[in-house]
Amino acid sequence: MLIRTGRDGHDHGVPSEITPRAVHEDRRTLLKWMATGAAGAALATWAQREALAQQVQRPGKLAALQAVRSTVPGAVTMEKLTEYKDAASYNNFYEFGTDKSDPAENAHTLKTRPWVVEVEGLVKKPGKFAIEDLMKLAPMEERIYRLRCVEGWSMVIPWVGYPLAKLIEKAEPLGSAKFVEFLTLADPKTMPFVGSRVLDWPYAEGLRMDEAMHPLTLLTFGMYGEVLPNQNGAPVRIVVPWKYGFKSAKSIVKIRFSEQMPHTAWNKAAAQEYGFYSNVNPNVDHPRWSQATERRIGEDGLFAKKRKTLMFNGYEQQVGQLYAGMDLKKNY
Numbered sequence: 001m002l003i004r005t006g007r008d009g010h011d012h013g014v015p016s017e018i019t020p021r022a023v024h025e026d027r028r029t030l031l032k033w034m035a036t037g038a039a040g041a042a043l044a045t046w047a048q049r050e051a052l053a054q055q056v057q058r059p060g061k062l063a064a065l066q067a068v069r070s071t072v073p074g075a076v077t078m079e080k081l082t083e084y085k086d087a088a089s090y091n092n093f094y095e096f097g098t099d100k101s102d103p104a105e106n107a108h109t110l111k112t113r114p115w116v117v118e119v120e121g122l123v124k125k126p127g128k129f130a131i132e133d134l135m136k137l138a139p140m141e142e143r144i145y146r147l148r149c150v151e152g153w154s155m156v157i158p159w160v161g162y163p164l165a166k167l168i169e170k171a172e173p174l175g176s177a178k179f180v181e182f183l184t185l186a187d188p189k190t191m192p193f194v195g196s197r198v199l200d201w202p203y204a205e206g207l208r209m210d211e212a213m214h215p216l217t218l219l220t221f222g223m224y225g226e227v228l229p230n231q232n233g234a235p236v237r238i239v240v241p242w243k244y245g246f247k248s249a250k251s252i253v254k255i256r257f258s259e260q261m262p263h264t265a266w267n268k269a270a271a272q273e274y275g276f277y278s279n280v281n282p283n284v285d286h287p288r289w290s291q292a293t294e295r296r297i298g299e300d301g302l303f304a305k306k307r308k309t310l311m312f313n314g315y316e317q318q319v320g321q322l323y324a325g326m327d328l329k330k331n332y
Helices: 015-025 027-036 039-055 102-109 131-135 164-171 209-213 265-269 316-323
Strands: 116-121 127-130 141-148 153-163 179-184 204-208 218-223 237-239 252-258 293-296
Touching: 116 131, 127 131, 141 218, 141 237, 153 164, 164 209, 164 218, 164 252, 179 209, 204 209, 209 316
Parallel strands: 116 252, 153 293
Antiparallel strands: 116 127, 141 153, 153 218, 179 204, 179 252, 218 237
């Protein structure tokens, strides 16, 4: 085994999240809300999340993961890291609740051992991998990626894993395989919100084959030098840094290769809002809000100044060629 256990968004704006975000980002909006008495509730929600973040402690909690710093172009941003307490307490993981604080509060019920990931579909070598064997398949790397949420917030996180392409190469896809689908655990015994009507469970996501094979697409087992916390997608997830966070499926149990584009969770729930590609594109707004700017979690407290959102989340030089000739407003 690579580690000895000593002891990760899908990202979606529900109506209850839209109003507080406006309060976080806009003082004038807050003044208007004060006149209606609504600001108190929004401030209380923010304060609750801040209090939860302070409770999340990293040292000694999770097993360490050894990794070398990646040399892949674009794999390491020099931007300031989001603090661990913020990255581990402000999450989208609807299997554990729809509020950002719910996963950190509820995901302790998730059992990550034993864990098996099945590879199936249009491959020469289908199989099942115990998580310990999957972790030993290729050398671990540290990648410092921006993560941009469709709701308008972002983080900078040091992830630990190896390129998904290493697993794909081992499976030997057939020439007819055009897409890779990721299915996540849907266990109502350990995931209290599975069975809710928010989504069609299990959670499903997918990538085109060339996206899945891209060197930046990371099969991820840890962050901040430790194994993933449950709320961040333990024990294994995908991180696709140029796409909105909900494309990076968490707690994966099945990887399926297919000829047809898979039906993904949020696309099935609201196709007009969540397209298959879901590339970070400041020029294509979500139907209910702009994508031109973002709020970096952990910066400057309640009234953080918004940043301009970068095309492909700042990875245009590395991945832009994947979409040459495509209408990115149609293929959103």
